[in-house]
Amino acid sequence: MSYSVDAERLLRQFLEFVRIDSPSFEEAKFEEVLTRELAALGLFAKNDATGREGAGNLMATLPGTDPTLPPILFATHVDTVEPGRGIKPRVEDGIVYTDGSTVLGADNKAAVAATLEAIRYLQAAKPRHGDVEFLYTWGEEQGLLGSAALDPAALRSRIGFVVDNHDMSKVVTQAPSQTTLVATYTGKAAHAGSEPEKGISAIVAAAKAIAQMPLGRVDFETTANVGKINGGSARNAIPERVVLEGEARSLDAQKLERQVATMTAALQAGGDAVGARVEIKWQPQYHGYHLADDSLPVRIALAALATLGIDAHTGSMGGGTDGNHLVAKGVPCAVVGVGYAEIHSTRENIPVENLRRTAELIVAVAEETAKQAG
Ligand SMILES: [Zn+2]
Incomplete structure (x- = not known):
């Protein structure tokens, strides 16, 4: 399978995103930009305003090309840890770093940018897929606050993917x-x-x-x-x-x-x-959870990674993600990787290659869902 995700456009958008400060509890400004970007793609982002100063969980739906397929959810978060103000990204030998004074915010803006590129791809290529819901949470870094506050009635999907882990060859099925x-x-x-x-x-x-x-x-x-x-x-x-x-x-x-x-x-x-x-x-x-290796989101994630040439395995994680709350709210979520490194440090970085692969993974998951659930 070949995808033509526009890696340059994705990188440009990622660099633009990390330059907009969005430390936890101060996500509103970045969310405005994200809302505008989604609107430019024809997607209306609803803000549940559960955060501070206008911030909230943003939810947007890309309509499916086949409405008989089950809707799926991708979750990413918009807040970043400190030091995360005035981020100056630089690209060196195919890897995005900072100037060493801040984090990069690839956790989780690499995934946020990748969702937009995936939407562009799906709109242009129109493969067979069901509705795709995108959830952008606030306050994740302060104890999964956005996903905790989320009204489960806001989500239609019963299959989800949290795009927020370092290892792209791992599908996290278990969290404490x-x-x-x-x-x-x-x-x-x-x-x-x-x-x-x-x-x-x-x-x-x-x-x-x-x-x-x-x-x-x-x-x-x-x-x-x-x-x-x-x-x-x-x-x-x-x-x-x-x-x-x-x-x-x-x-x-x-x-x-x-x-x-x-x-x-x-x-x-x-x-x-x-x-x-x-x-x-x-x-x-x-609350912790454990999805079976043969559960639908896990099977879809593994198959999608295989189409990218990534031989992935399942495993557990030492910490919680928004997936913990989403699972508890009725959306079984597999956690997939973004390929960032050294997050929560001023050495945080991400290879440009992994940005592209994250966007491709989102596309592949939507396509694999059609195969496995259709
Ligand atoms: Zn994260």
């Missing part, structure tokens, strides 16, 4: 559940030199608790971390208050429950050991 922790110890302040016996150290309580927690890679599918600790007031004061923040993730919901119980018991024991009070708050962030 994650829950976050805030624990606050309250001890008793006292002068550390003159009357230490009157104090209760919140820092000692936290230290005892952390020391008995299984952290890091707890098992092959479970991880846990205490990532932040804040407390104390002065060198010579017994610390009255400590706040620690952490998280736990697992591909297995029961293991996650067990890990949370173990960490909770450790937190309690740390407080009991010195007589400090502890307030423990766990907040589930998203």
